[in-house]
Amino acid sequence: MFNGLGVSTDATRRTSTAGDPLGTHRVLDPPGALPQPAERLDADPSRRFETEIVVDVETLNIDAASFRQMEEASGGSPEGVARLVLETVARRGKQHNPVTGSGGMLLGVVRWVGSLVERRGVGVGDRIATLASLSLTPLSLRRIVAVRPASAQLDVEGTAIVFASAPLARMPADMPERLALALLDVAGAAPQVARLAGPGDSVAVLGAGGKSGLLCAAEARRRVGRSGRVIGIEASPEFAADLRALALCDHVVVADARDPIAVRDAVLPLTGDAGADLTLSCVNVPGVELSAIVATRDRGKAYFFAMSTSFTAAALGAEGIGKDVDLYIGNGYAHGHAEHTLALVREHTPLAELLASRYG
Known part of the structure; x- marks a missing residue:
């Protein structure tokens, strides 16, 4: 046969x-x-x-x-x-x-x-x-x-x-397997931020209190330096409190990423009314595409990491409001991404402890 x-x-x-x-x-x-x-x-x-x-x-x-x-x-x-x-x-x-x-x-x-x-x-x-x-x-x-x-x-x-x-x-042998598994699931997030964010940039993270959002905020913090700004947008008050305790963000705003006007009104005053140089969407629900776009400055970058994203909605949404931003499709793979992400967490003890309490 x-x-x-x-x-x-x-x-x-x-x-x-x-x-x-x-x-x-x-x-x-x-x-x-x-x-x-x-x-x-x-x-x-x-x-x-x-x-x-x-x-x-x-x-x-x-x-x-x-x-x-x-x-x-x-x-x-x-x-x-x-x-x-x-x-x-x-x-x-x-x-x-x-x-x-x-x-x-x-x-x-x-x-x-x-x-x-x-x-x-x-x-x-x-x-x-x-x-x-x-x-x-x-x-x-x-x-x-x-x-x-x-x-x-x-x-x-x-x-x-x-x-x-x-x-x-x-x-890895130096952390609980369930924690390592959770980190490796989103290992592509932090390396992409490292490629896109630079010194002095303003970075907004939608869903900053979640697993990939925390990693993106941590990577953004070390990439933008003292002259840069990291803004965390988080719908859960509990996760927002965790985010504040980590001191990764200059500003933490409790807002629903499905509400683009609320996100816009939170981000613009914190960026001199220009918008973020880079906005990262790490929200695991649909309908947040326009929030990432309106939070981003003209000729800025919006990166959609979550698999709930409709890339049609993102492209047509940007076109429909006349927003000239570069849209990036999330890629879960980057060269050396596993080692990059595990090293990031190892270097930040409070972050490792928080993630272990949730996933370890």
Whole structure:
């Protein structure tokens, strides 16, 4: 018997073949698609390809926007979230939320390493986190052991496939694994701020009290220097209080990022009525695109990190109000992003303690 790739399915259950480094050999539907946009993947771990790493999965760290959507869809029930995850994985062969289009990442132990990916430097028994989205990672689940809403993490029993092109990281030994997993989930945020913010800049962070927002505020603080300004916008009074205690921001404003007029009226007086040089949107709900745009100065930069962002709304929204700003699509990957983010947290003890209290 042969599959759509012309590979004997009987033979591949007994032997290994090369496979495509991008994972196209695991795509079931539609033919010719890459794994991320594909509707369905083959997650059968008994099939072995030399461009793959097989991982025994222990924890899924669900994307914040995806977890929130599943909570709302299930009436806030952890059991309902677990049911939705199991249904999605069974149907699609991956945790690819059909509503938000996002996934997350995972923690597990390496079971098998193909000969063509041995140079990646991980071996059987290593504890790793995947830095590629669950929306492109073949995944099979036997059961969900626990759901932890505070950290958007699920303890599970299952198996995942990591492709040759997918980034991953060994788990650090000097911090709790759940904390490290939470940080690695948003590891791309701080390096992007380091690229975009400079000395003397004004930086506004929407959702500054959340996980990625805290990392962005910390990176902005060290990039803009004494002459710069960091403004934190946070809807939760509790998270805003945490943010003030860290002293990362020159100003912390309690405001709903879904209200663009409130955000504009908070940011403009703090920036000489010009707007921020750089605005970072780290809010895990839809409808905040225009808030980031109106908070940004003419010819400034707006960076959308959250997967709840509608990039159509951002582009058309900027056009519609005649705002000439550069719009950046959030990229969860940057060279050395895992090491960058872990080092940032290690250097800031109060930040590490706060994050550990939430996610560790």
